[in-house]
Amino acid sequence: MSEECSESPACPTQQGEATTQKCRHPAGKDPEKRRQILSGAWQVFVDQGFDAATMNGICKAAGVSKGTLYVYFKNKEDLFVALVEDRREAFFAGIIERLEDAGTIEDHLLAYATGLSMQVNSENVIRAQRIVISVVERMPDLGARFYDAGARYFLGHLAEFLRSETEAGHLAVPDPEFAAAQFIELATAGTWRARIFGRRRTEPSAEEITRTAREAVRMFMATYGV
Amino acid sequence: MSEECSESPACPTQQGEATTQKCRHPAGKDPEKRRQILSGAWQVFVDQGFDAATMNGICKAAGVSKGTLYVYFKNKEDLFVALVEDRREAFFAGIIERLEDAGTIEDHLLAYATGLSMQVNSENVIRAQRIVISVVERMPDLGARFYDAGARYFLGHLAEFLRSETEAGHLAVPDPEFAAAQFIELATAGTWRARIFGRRRTEPSAEEITRTAREAVRMFMATYGV
DNA sequence: ATATAGTCGAACCAATCGGTTCGATGAAGG
């Protein structure tokens, strides 16, 4: 319950030091409360889906009154959009970074594939993906943005890597964008589709992920290696 | 509106010949009416999703009274399950057959890939997949059965083909099941995922499909060719 | 200390949903 006044510039209590003092936030602007709402909403949405989730349930889960909830978000759809916007980056952060130190091209690709597959097959992300897919018809932009933040983000980054390695003569990739798409599909071959359709209800094991990733790299290098 | 009495064995009107005469069906057993309901339900579900679709809307679309609807299907979920059950086979029929006459292994794989990709990326099938995915949490078996009738059916068939070609010495595929999964992912690389997330709102062109299919075959043969 | 204002919580609202009921209708069957 101890918040620091770190956001509102109109709050004169802020001392520069980290202080546990509270300060007055304008209605609907307390970032801590906002996070609290989003956190509760995440739980409810993730295990009930968009339609089945009720605003009352979200209030209860978030520990916030309904009136307050509607001060922060104007309706259910707005709340959901904000939630996806808030989480989508977090899903895929930390994977790109850890790839920088990889050694050979194979190591690089392998790390890429395993990181991607683990994340994209994890229970939470699978559920989130299902929900986004289920509302794509009603909120077309949401799905597109979610895809851009996830798959497309990886695609772009990987394509860039492939292009530079090709220019350096370490690979022979005529169409980096397309090859990146191929690689991403290979990285999750046999797992993701079955997961998203509920055919597999548990996350793939680390061994399976690395095995699939290794085969993806092998296949990729057999085709695009020099 | 002309029905033949072709199903009910209790109907003495049936003459063996095709007749346009009507006959009395026990309540909830007229196959024509059943088809009529499923057809209306299909339209409504496909462009509204499971939750947004209402039983009243389905009645109107099907041209059937609500009372009758509930004679044929005991509730919304039951209707939806029956609908998926009714359509899932139809989605993927006709693709396997047309592959039998293919010549070389490459031709065979190419036909497989293009047929699969066209079907799986078509607007109707994409929408159906989205709906199934959206209810997977509530109806786990439905998603699994749908997956089995679609992807898994292809996987099995393709794996069998790969195995026999390997035994004949035309291919070198150590793990046919897994290789089949790889091939299927490659066949839809760059299209299906974007389609399902609504990132692409139009079906891929025939040229793109064949191009992707051709690259899939090339990659596959580079890895598993003799 | 006092005024201010963000939050609470519970009641409230209109709308809609899935599902049921039942008398009217009209065609099939003997």
Next chain:
DNA sequence: CCTTCATCGAACCGATTGGTTCGACTATAT
């Protein structure tokens, strides 16, 4: 011709929903 019965259609039901309102409470800022 008359009976039977599947269908119709419209009213009806209880439950639940997203969303609103408003007075009570309380921590903050002056």
